[in-house]
Amino acid sequence: MSLSGAASPDLTAAGTPLPHLWLLRHGETEWSRDGNYTGLTDLPLTQNGEQQAVAAARHLEGVTFDTVLSSPLQRAVRTAQLAGFPEPHILPYAHEWDYGDNEGRSSALVRAENPGYLIWNDGVPNGETLAQVAGRADRVVSLVQAGCGTPADQDPASAPARNVLLVAHGHFLRVVAARWLELDPAQGRRFVLGTAAVCTLGWDKRTPAIVQWNL
Template identity: 35%
Template sequence: MTLAFVRHGQTDWNREGRLQGSSDIPLNDTGREQALAAERMLAEWTWDAVVSSPLARARETARIVADGLGLPLGPAYPELVERDYGPLEGLPDTEVIARWPDRRYPGAEPLDAVVDRCLRGLDRIDADYPGRNVVVVCHGTIMKYTLIRLTGYPVDVVLNGTVSAIERDAEGWRVLTINGEPV
């Protein structure tokens, strides 16, 4: 089984450097172009399904990718929603990170809970598409920390509109690409 995690394309809040989290902010035109670029990266492989987070920015990215790959758009999984940053959503991310460099933000969903939730979503995807190759469109924080937990690979950042692919074999998960670059 191969999973290709695609971070949704850019939104205005991404462009402005605002902490987005579970706020449902739509793609901007740059984000739509990034979704098309991600689809071109994915065209090198064979995919069976495209699924996503239910947030509008992920869903639109997934629709663009699925259309480009000639696949129907699969379901949205609520477990793939981005980390809930609570009262910090909408604030400048540099300010928030400077104030809480350990990422233990007051009122935010704990990182371990975010990853556990994503893993439950991946279990559902595996049950829905057993042994299949699936494109999973979601969000930066949930992708980064889930990739680290699954593979142990030290992911620094996940860029908008890029593909980070992993493959599962008898020994577990291994990284194929991060941000569209082979590892």
Template identity: 45%
Template sequence: MNEAPPVVYLARHGETVWSLSGQHTGLTDLPLTERGERNARRLADRLEGLSFKRVFTSPLQRAVRTCELAGFGAQAEVDRDLVEWNYGEYEGRRTEDIHAERPDWQLFRDGCPGGESPGRVGVRADRVVKRLREIAGSVLIFSSGHFLRVLSARWLGLEPLAGKYLLLSTASLSALGYEHNLSQPVIQLWNDTNHVGS
């Protein structure tokens, strides 16, 4: 009997005050809101019955806390490459305010002044993908929205720019996998929020 191919599950952290307000939250280490904590607990129900060879989390508290509330705190390993995009001068700012100064600005194409370029985030994502492909079994990752979007693009062999097409909600669950005997990386599940309440 053939074993099921490995799956990489991606859990975006729960809501913070800045994700609620639309402010870019890179390295600012914000806690979850009360609703963010509640929805992180609901991830535990969503993940029930799944087993993981390894669990990784970003070092930022919003990811670590989501991981803990989802029931994987004791198993998780911190991976610094999973940290969110460094937004530099755009940290804490909203896209609409940035567009008032730079109407054509696109994060996934232009990056951020004083922060990371899409290429730099892509390099971090590539390191993660390489490590994931060496693990024999399914993996669970807790991280932030924009980084997970770049990671998914790179999993598929696409440029970081392709992350702009992959919307992710807070406390969502997605899954990356393979078809054709592990030769073709695919998205198996995207932005599932059925477990999250209003």
């Protein structure tokens, strides 16, 4: 979904442009292809995943990014590189949900064992809580909405950001989107996100909004 034809950029009360957060999910891995929970396991992209990452670049053409951020996991870093950003800034807390005992297991198998299971409601055994994932997501949102786009130990006034790109992971980016929109993190369940998909979080005037999703 995308929108076009906006009359003018969304502005702060001071008349400066509000920052936009672009999201890029990493390309396919063997586990994402097979429907396995992939949290902190550091898998590479498949050949198809690399092709997806290259293709994602077309959705980013013409955009000047003040900062490109990436999860520390190789599937995200490699996606950033193949999409045209060879040296993304590594954001240590932008990794995927730690799935605990479900790591590497098929989501279909987990649901077969517990037909009512839904990660957004039930969480994961011996892994991160949704609140912990949301806490990390909130750090990203605060960083970008402050107009900074660089780590918080730098002076935001020295690093204003109009467009920030974050390359990360499916569940984590869905929680980021929910928190950008000021929703409960469990509402991330409503934002389907494919591998190597591009999204833009921005504003409707001064209200946080989705500009485009799952391109």
